[in-house]
Amino acid sequence: MKNRNNAVDYIIIVVLGLMAVSCIIPILNTFAMSLSDKTSAALGLVFFIPKNFNLTGYEEILKDQQFFRSFGISILRVLLGVCLNTGFSIMMAYPLSKDPRVFHMRNVYMWIMVFTMLFNGGLIPTYLLVKSLGLVNTIWALVLPGAVPVFNVIILMNFNKGIPSSLEEAAVVDGANPLQILLRIYIPLAKACIATISLFSMVGHWNDFFAGRIYINSTKNIPLQTYIQNLSMQLSVEEMANLTPEEIIKKQEVSNLTFNCAKAIISMIPVVAVYPFLQKYFVTGIVMGAVKE
DSSP states (O other), rough: OHHHHHHHHHHHHHHHHHHHHHHHHHHHHHHHHTOOOOHHHHOOOSSSSSSSOHHHHHHHHHHHHHHHHHHHHHHHHHHHHHHHHHHHHHHHHHHHTTTTSSSSSSHHHHHHHHHHHHHHOHHHHHHHHHHHHHHHSSSSSHHEEEEEEEEHHHHHHHHHSOOOOHHHHHHTTTOOOHHIIIIIIIIHHHHHHHHHHHHHHHHHHHHOOOHHHHHOOSSGGGHHHHHHHOOOOOOOHHHHSSSHHHHHHHHHHHHHHHHHHHHHHHHHHHHHHHHHHHHHHHHHHHTOOOOOO
């Protein structure tokens, strides 16, 4: 029996190792191509080691002031978005985790919430609403339409259901009100789950480029992912006239492939930097918040 368990463990290790390699290989290939010249990348000569080492793709991105402005806008969007998403999820999940005998309208609100997961108002009505509120071309247009992520609410709600009711009953006996119970009991105990939904919100806001294309009209106010999507190496006649011969040659050294790889590498750095700090909470939050209602 012991040998059989060891064999199963080895199989699991091999399978997980292959899965890890399958995830790492594309990243290594993308990184190598971002450091290669356009000819090697276009001919498919780059695999895991850069060919004809070249930093032109990164230089073209990093020297643009709009890149740093868009980077700052994305940071601000993530901060605002995570605070709103997490705060509203906590406030909504707490009452919905109660028994219908305690919160009589609980089932009605649950049906309404689930309905919004299956159906939405549509792109045009949503845009008209955002425009009528005067939010177009502002940071709020990027964070308010999705301020209450229903999926996160459900995860946190199921997590709260696993907290013993005796803790709340003891707090009530001691004279605690609902807000104090939420702040002093549920939030500290749900730290792992809150970290998990915060990670979901952060990744969602950071990687989203479509909202910037829809709601932001000014180039100065677009987030980083929208800025990266809008980059184009095709120069117009006016742009060619404003460049020196050396700058034109330098731009021609960057192919769409190497340039796009450089954009992808830069855009994933913040998420990769933050994830290790939340990893220890991730599995715990998902497992404990995934209990079926």
